[in-house]
Amino acid sequence: MKRELTCIVCPVGCSLIADLENGKVVSVSGNSCQRGRDYAQTECVAPMRSVTTTMRCCGGEILPVKTDRPIPKNQVMDCMKIINQRVAHLPIAVGDVIIENVFGANIVATKNMGGLGNE
């Protein structure tokens, strides 16, 4: 079975074709880098996505955050729920872990906030 995909790894957005046999990817074409091949293999078996969103801080500030690695695609909305239930405490620097281990990823800040410049 062949499956057509659009690579989401970078802005080039290569059109990929993955060859599947018994639910396993046996070959990938159309990719222009190794990351594209990896993407096709994961996407056909267990799709993963990074999440970027915002989180409330104790003083009502809005902190941009992200998962530090992709999480299973079908858990993205649950991940959003967890982030939206929590409140972050300032000061915070870029890269600080705000919530640990949400579906295998840490939620990290993508901005300095509360006295470290860049506000």
Next chain:
Amino acid sequence: MTDLVIIGGGPAGMSAALAAYDRGVRDILILERDDSLGGILKQCIHNGFGLHTFHEELTGPEYAWKYEKQIHEKQIAYKLNTMVLDITPDKVITATNETEGIFTIQAKAIILAMGCRERPRGALHIPGTRPSGIYSAGTAQRFVNLEGYMPGKDVVILGSGDIGLIMARRMTLEGAKVHAVCELMPYSGGLARNIEQCLNDFDIPLKLSHTVVEIHGKKRLEGVTIAEVDPKGEPIETTKEYIPCDTLLLSVGLIPENELTKQAGIQIDPVTGGARVNQDRQTSVPGIFACGNVLHVHDLVDFVSKEAEIAGIAAAAYLNGVPETKTEISIKTDGKIRYTVPEVITEKKDITVYFRVSGVYRNATVCVTSGKNVLLTKKKQKVSPGEMESVIIKKEMLEQIDELMFQLEVQS
């Protein structure tokens, strides 16, 4: 007197400032309208920035911080909450802020880095009422990502540029229902990856060759009527469909913000809406440079930073008194290629010329000629208006010519 004044502290302004600093300019001042540096990147909390420049995938705020940190380290001066009101051709800048009132600065060189703004509803002539609930996609993005407010719950998006696609996902993640993204053209102006990860991931329909033909609701938006359009862009009566919604987001194009440029008497390229520049991003007024989205709208911030470096380096050279050359080679286009940047070449050296096409073409050949001489050809499997292209013009090609023609040959 200030050596170099940069108007705008977004990605273009910061990158230009750092490039000029690295070439020895120390008396630099950045003027920024907003309350912090970073420009539009601050509200672009999604990732995908920096793959070209830093070889890693960053969010907008992270990308901005990489530059802002260097601005602090190098102690480059900037004024926030400061609005520039006027620039004269002899480089007198009038600006205002809360603490200093109205003040003027005489600059030796200026870099314009004011960015762009969104095309508003008024530019679209959509019939119907004028209720609340209609936002440009970038305004909605600011509300959600910086202010922490949701503009609505049931959303239709007109326009499939990247901001529209990104907002479709963002609104969905925060609990809204995005009913459709309508695109007037038969193709999307956004990146393929964004159609995949922002629409397909959430089963949001992309309706190509569709537009909004009527807006309903008195106080608050109650719904929109959409319709398919024929190849001339005219709505087809029988395809009209009513979608109840409380929010309409418009992602229908960006316009370089060039009021100051015009006040300074700088020549504008009517196609880009930005200044007409040479290979160093110098405008028609010597010593005034332009870069980033104020010059022409870019798809990737990485290209903005790169272009701003060119302007920063050139401004440093101008301040050091590097003599001007007398060459003037203008670049013309055939319409299939909409525009090039630069528009004019004034120095014979290797130059990367960026350009954008007017439609989606397959198996196309980019052809650069001068009179009857073909100087360069480049085959492209596919070109589209959403993706900026480039070719490198070698120094040797520029000998004894006074005009370059950029054409796109398409096999029918």
